[in-house]
Amino acid sequence: MPVPVLRPSRRALFGLSATLAAPAIGRAAAFPERPVRLIIPWAPGGSTDSQMRVMAEIAGKHLGQPVIIENKPGARGTFAAAMLHGQVKPDGYVIGQIHQGVLSHPFMTKSATWDAAVDFDYILGITGYLSGLVVRAEAPWPDWKSLMDHMRANPGQVSIGTSGVGGASHLVMAQLMGFERATMLHVPYRGVAETTVALLSGQVDAVADSSGWAPHVEAGRMRLLAIWANTRAKRFPDVPTIKELGHDVGGIAPYGLAAPKGTDPAVLATLHDAFKAALFDPQHLAVLERYDMPVLYMTGEELRAWNAARIPVERELIRRLGISFE
Template sequence: MPEFAPSRRQALRLAALAAPVLAARPGRAAGFPDRPIRLIIPWAAGGSTDAQMRTMCEIAARHLGQPIVIENRPGARGTFAASILHTQARPDGYTIGQIHQGVLSHPFMTRSATWDSLNDFTYILAITGYLSGIVVREDSPVRDWPGLMAHMRANPGQVSVGTSGVGGASHLVISQLFEKEKVTYLHVPYRGVAETTTALLSGQVDAVADSSGWAPHVEAGRMRLLAVWANERPKRFPDVPSIREFGHDVGGIAPYGLAGPKGMDPEVTARLHDAFKAALYDPQHLAVLERYDMPVLYMTGEEYRAWNAARLPVERDLIRRLGISFEGG
C-alpha cells in the first residue's frame, strides 16, 4: 500500500500555509452562520476522533460566532456522516461531517448504490490522521509482533482481532499484513475505538487493531502495544516498532477531514474552512493532537479532494483483491 502521509515536498508546502490566522474574506458568506452548525462524528463518544473534533469545534465556534453541535452517529463502518450528507442534508453549510478513508472504501463493499466519493461531497479541509497499531492485554502471553505471528500460526483462524469496522483503515491494513505473513484470524468488527477498547479489556477479543484510543491504557499498563503502522516509531512509545521494521511496507497515516453536501456555496465553504483551519493550529487543539499522536495533515478542500481521487482506485483494487467486496470483477 502506498504511503498515506504527504511527501516531503508537500509537507514543506503545507507548512508554509500553516499560519494560524483566520484570513479576512470581505464580502464573503454574508450572514453565515446565523444559527448553530451541526457536525456529525460517525464514531461513538469517547474515542480519539471525538476528543479531537470536540476541541476543534469549540475553537472554531468562537471564530464563527455560533455554536457547533456535535452529533455522534456510530455504526455502518463509520459512514453515517457521509450517508446523511449525501441523502438528507441541505447544502447550506449548517450540516457538515467527518470524512475518512472508510468513506472511500464503502461504495466498493455494497451492491446498493451509495455515493460518488469525489463528486457527492463538498470538501472543506483535511485535518489530521490516526496513529494506529495492534495491542493485546497486558496479561496476554503474546509479547511482541513475532510472538503474535507464532501464536496465530499455532492457532489458525482462532485468534480474534477487533477493529472499528469492516473495510476501515485498520481492517485493510491487518488483512494485508496477515496475508503477507500467511496467517488467518477471526475478525470482530465494532463501531469505533471506544468499543474495541472495551472489548479487549473485557476479554471479548484477543487483540485490537485500531487508532490510538488505546494509548492511555498502554501507558497505564493495561495493554501492550506490539507494533504501529506509521512512517517511524511514535514519540510517545519509542520502544514500539513500526511494522516496516518487520519488512512490511504497509500502512501509514491517512488524512481525515470535514465535508458538507454536494453543491455548497463556495463562500460558505471558505468561511468554514477558515474557521476550522484557525482552530486546527490553535495551541489548545495542537495539544490534543499531541496527546493522541495525531499529526497535522492540513490540506485545502481541493487538495483533499485530489488526494482522495488518487487514493480511490487503490482502495477499490485492494478491497476486491482481499475478497471483501460484494461487487464482481
C-alpha cells in the same frame, strides 16, 4: 429669471427608496446564523470524538455560533458521508468527517453510493490516525513475532477487534494476515471506544485500531506490539512500525471535513477559516499530541485531490481481498 425648484412626487420618492433598499434585500444572509451540526461517525469517547469536540468548540468561537457534535456510529463509520450525500441541504449547517473508510465503502456494496472524489464539497484536511495492534498487558505475546507465530499455529483462534468490516484497520490486518500466512477471527465494532472496552474486558484477544488505546498503553493496561505509521511514534519510541517488520502497508491516512455537494463557496470558505484556526490552536494541538496524531492540514481542494488519487488504490485492495457486504 429664477430657476424653478423641482420637487419629486411621493411616488418618485418611494421608488428611489425601493431602489436603494434593493441590494440589501437581495444580499445573502450572513453565515452562520444558527448552530452548525458536525456529524462524527464514531461512538463517543474515541480519539476522533475527543479531537473533534475540542476543535468544534474552538471553531464555534470563530464562527460566532456553536458547533454541535452529533455522534452517528455504525456502518463502518460512513453515516456522516451518507447524510451529506443527499440527505441534508447544501447550506453549510450540517458537515461531517470524511476518512479513508468512506473511499473504500462503495467497492464493498452493490448498492449505489457515492464517489468520494466528486460527491462532497471538501472543507479542509485536519489530521490522520496513528493506528496499531494492542493486547492486554497480561497477554502471553510480548511482541509482534510471538503473536504471529501463535496465530499460524492456531488458525482462527485469536480474536482481533477493529472499528468495522472494511475499515482502514481491518484492511491493514487483512493484508498482514496474507503476508504472515496467519488467520484471525475478526470482530467488528463501531469505533475505538468500543474496541478498547472489548479488549480490557476480555471480549477479544487483541485490537487493531486508532490510538484511543494510547492512554491505556501508557498506564500499563495494554501492550502495543506494532503501529502502522510512516515513522515510530514519539510517545512509543520502542514500538516498531509495520514497515520495519517487513510489510509495506499502512501509514497515516488523512481525514478532514466536508459539506454536501453544492454548498456556497463563500460558506465553505467561512467554515475552512474557522476550522483552520481551530486546527492550529494550542488547545487543539495538545489533543493531537495526546493521540500522536500529526497535523495534516490541506485545503478542501487538496483533500479532494488526495482522495481522488487514493480511490483507485482502495478499489484494487477491496477487489483483491474479496470483501463484500452483499
